[in-house]
Amino acid sequence: MVFCENRNVDVLKSALLQSLGYHTITNFIVDTDTLVREYEKGTSVEGLLRSQIIKTPEDVKQNRTFPNVDGIKFLTHEGGCGGFRLDSETLCNLLAGYITNPNVAGATILSLGCQNAEVSFMEEAIKKRDPEFAKPLYILEQQKSKSERHFIEDAVKKTFIGLIEANKIKREPAPLNKLVLGLECGGSDGFSGISANPTLGHTSDLIVALGGTTILSEFPELNGVEQELINRCITRQEAVKFTHLMDTYSARTVALGSAFANNPSPGNIKDGLITDAMKSAGAAKKGGTSPITDVLDYTEKARKKGLNLLCTPGNDVESTTGLAGSGCNVIAFTTGLGTPTGNPIAPVIKISSNNELSERMKDIIDFNTGSIITGQDTIAAKGEELLDYIVKVASGEVQTAADRLGQDDFIPWKRGISL
Amino acid sequence: MPKKYVQIDPRDNIIVALTDLKIGTKAIINNEQIILQEEVKGKHKFALIDLQIGDEIYMYGALVGKTTKPIRKGESITIENIVHASANYQFGMEKSRWSPPDVTAWI
Numbered sequence: 001m002v003f004c005e006n007r008n009v010d011v012l013k014s015a016l017l018q019s020l021g022y023h024t025i026t027n028f029i030v031d032t033d034t035l036v037r038e039y040e041k042g043t044s045v046e047g048l049l050r051s052q053i054i055k056t057p058e059d060v061k062q063n064r065t066f067p068n069v070d071g072i073k074f075l076t077h078e079g080g081c082g083g084f085r086l087d088s089e090t091l092c093n094l095l096a097g098y099i100t101n102p103n104v105a106g107a108t109i110l111s112l113g114c115q116n117a118e119v120s121f122m123e124e125a126i127k128k129r130d131p132e133f134a135k136p137l138y139i140l141e142q143q144k145s146k147s148e149r150h151f152i153e154d155a156v157k158k159t160f161i162g163l164i165e166a167n168k169i170k171r172e173p174a175p176l177n178k179l180v181l182g183l184e185c186g187g188s189d190g191f192s193g194i195s196a197n198p199t200l201g202h203t204s205d206l207i208v209a210l211g212g213t214t215i216l217s218e219f220p221e222l223n224g225v226e227q228e229l230i231n232r233c234i235t236r237q238e239a240v241k242f243t244h245l246m247d248t249y250s251a252r253t254v255a256l257g258s259a260f261a262n263n264p265s266p267g268n269i270k271d272g273l274i275t276d277a278m279k280s281a282g283a284a285k286k287g288g289t290s291p292i293t294d295v296l297d298y299t300e301k302a303r304k305k306g307l308n309l310l311c312t313p314g315n316d317v318e319s320t321t322g323l324a325g326s327g328c329n330v331i332a333f334t335t336g337l338g339t340p341t342g343n344p345i346a347p348v349i350k351i352s353s354n355n356e357l358s359e360r361m362k363d364i365i366d367f368n369t370g371s372i373i374t375g376q377d378t379i380a381a382k383g384e385e386l387l388d389y390i391v392k393v394a395s396g397e398v399q400t401a402a403d404r405l406g407q408d409d410f411i412p413w414k415r416g417i418s419l
Numbered sequence: 420m421p422k423k424y425v426q427i428d429p430r431d432n433i434i435v436a437l438t439d440l441k442i443g444t445k446a447i448i449n450n451e452q453i454i455l456q457e458e459v460k461g462k463h464k465f466a467l468i469d470l471q472i473g474d475e476i477y478m479y480g481a482l483v484g485k486t487t488k489p490i491r492k493g494e495s496i497t498i499e500n501i502v503h504a505s506a507n508y509q510f511g512m513e514k515s516r517w518s519p520p521d522v523t524a525w526i
Contacts, residue, residue: 176525190462193479194427194435202520209519210526224481224505231515239510261503272435272462274496275476275503278483285479291517336462373437375421380520387525 001095001122002080002115005142008152009110013074015156020163021064022072024057025406031055066167069105070396072159073344075410081115084416088116091412093299096125097325099137100301102178103345105166106136108159113143129301136162171396177211179394180302182323182331182346183286184217186316189336189353190272193282195372195379196334196353201288202383203332203390204307208290214307215296215323216287219249220314223260224277225284229309233292238309241295245311252415263314267337286334298413302327316341317409320348330394332386340364341409342402347393349400351386364401424448426467428480433464433496435478440465446493456493464496475504482506 017023031053038051075098079091099107111119119139126133138158145151183204185192204214216222222229226246233239253259263276273279293306299322302308312322316339323331324346331346333339336353338361352358355370367389371377392398424434424446434448436459444455448467459465464478469492476484476496484501494500 190435190464191437194425194437205520206522206525209522224483226508227506227512228481228515230508230510231512232517236510243508243510269498272460272464274498275484275501277481277503277505278478280505281479281481281483289515289517290519291515373421384524 001091001109001111001117001119003076003078004081004112004115005110006076008142008148008155009074009076011152012108012110012155012159015152016072016159017074020066020072021060024060025404026057029055029057029060066163068167068170069163071344072163073408075344075408077410077412079412079414080117081112083116083414083418085116087414087416088118089121090299090415091117092122093125094321094325094412096122096129097299097301097327098345099126099135100129100133101324101327101329101345103324103329104135105169106162107138108155108162109137109139110155111139111141113141136165138162173395175211176207176391177305179207179212179330179390180328181207181212181214181390182217182320182328182333183214184316184320184323184331184348185221185283185286185334186319186341187335187337187339188268188271188273188279188283191353191370191373192273192334192336193285194353195369195382196336196351197282197285198379199369199372199382199386200286200332200334200351202379203288203386204286205288205290206383206387208288208306211305213302213305213327214287215302215310215326215328216284216307217310217312217319217323218283218314218316219246219309219311220253220260220263220276221280221283222246222309223250223263224280229284229287229292232290232307233295234306238292238295241297242292242309245295245297249311271336296326298322298415299325313413315411317411318413320346320409321411322413330390332390334369335365338364340402340405340407342400342405342407344408344410347400348402348407349390349393350402364405366398366401424465427478430480431477432467432470432474433476433478434467435464436461453493456491457495459495466490466492466494466496468492476501 034053230239261276264273264279290307294304294308296310312319320343324343331348333348334351338357342348349366351367352365358365358368369382438461440459446453470486470490474486485504488500
């Protein structure tokens with residue numbers, strides 16, 4: 001709940017990750033415990049030399065204590081106290097969004113006690129999102145514990161008990177209308193708006209047509225295409241909320257001495273995205289052509305099927321963090337320059353806009369649309385192929401590069417200033 | 420043979436290079452020939468027509484900038500000759516209609 005618990009979160013991480021079989025980001029794991037066990041059994045030197053102590057990530061996964069639990073994630077952040085009270089409330093809402101996200105089976109929360117981000121507020125936020133909430137949730141308060149040792153001991157034991165509960169849940173087939181797909185881009189280039197983004201837009205249209213949900217975020221990157229989005233809003237109410245959020249955000253950037261116009265990064269500009277409107281018009285292609293059923297402010301839960309707009313910054317990590325908080329169970333992320341971004345609770349599928357990137361950074365790219373630029377593929381065909389790929393990821397058949405690399409980025413959006 | 424350049428929307432007055440294009444390259448858009456006045460790298464854009472200072476730049480059919488210098492047909496579009504500009508918006512315009520794509524393959 002608050003930055004001063006980050007060290008305790010790290011202690012939990014080292015206590016749980018390897019021993020429960022979730023440290024799988026390296027090519028191989030050295031299992032010294034086997035040597036110790038063999039030695040204690042009285043195994044000879046020759047026997048010790050013959051023992052198998054190198055394990056692949058696959059070996060580790062297959063021998064997990066809780067095989068139905070795909071991961072244990074340890075989220076730290078720099079917020080929760082100091083600064084605007086509103087930011088702490090937003091953080092509580094975001095954490096409630098993570099805890100109630102269908103990808104999450106349970107959570108252990110470390111609270112100090114006196115911080116701005118109040119436990120009661122977060123509990124309310126959880127109830128608001130899910131009145132039937134019944135996942136294992138343990139909230140521990142350090143100021144109520146006898147010592148840090150007691151505190152950690154309690155946290156480890158309760159998390160372990162929560163994992164026993166979580167392991168009772170089995171993966172089951174689900175219809176595509178349960179999919180909530182985040183539409184994200186980062187490190188865009190001059191081809192993003194021609195290949196990767198319209199491909200994702202077509203995939204979004206397919207998911208919407210199937211009764212599913214997609215969420216387009218990054219409001220500074222919708223600057224210049226507002227009229228098209230307003231025209232696509234199902235009712236005036238959504239259009240009014242959208243323009244209100246856009247205008248408020250824009251006014252704040254100006255008050256702080258900047259503007260949406262300054263959004264394109266030096267890398268964007270070098271690769272052909274020279275104005276914010278140019279970047280935006282390409283970025284908005286991710287949202288396809290379907291009607292907009294709802295407009296959400298940051299941390300609001302997506303409740304309506306169809307295409308939703310979510311107010312987040314254009315910063316890709318702040319935005320993916322927000323998408324998972326609003327209920328995305330998979331995030332599709334287009335890039336032209338290449339970025340390793342991932343998320344702790346939602347798989348992030350990295351989609352390259354050009355062949356050169358997918359070759360050069362194949363370790364971080366999952367899906368390539370560069371063949372549209374070279375004329376070998378159409379946007380529609382690639383969009384259909386991407387939907388099939390998303391289904392495989394959602395079914396746990398394919399692991400994303402970000403997941404394999406343990407790229408668990410989590411940056412809550414801080415809108416206020418520090419006090 | 421892959422395309423070397425593309426006009427994304429018929430309203431656009433700038434053309435995207437899909438590969439590095441040399442000076443003197445001839446591009447044909449809507450039966451009109453454009454001769455590149457300078458090298459244009461892939462991902463970057465060049466002018467379809469002669470543009471005066473203050474002219475609006477369209478890409479994806481949307482207003483994406485305004486010129487700050489005259490740009491001749493076939494010259495490249497850079498941060499030196501255009502700045503950000505975006506369209507205003509209002510309520511009550513015509514509602515978009517949507518025809519969903521065929522999804523029978525996934526049902």
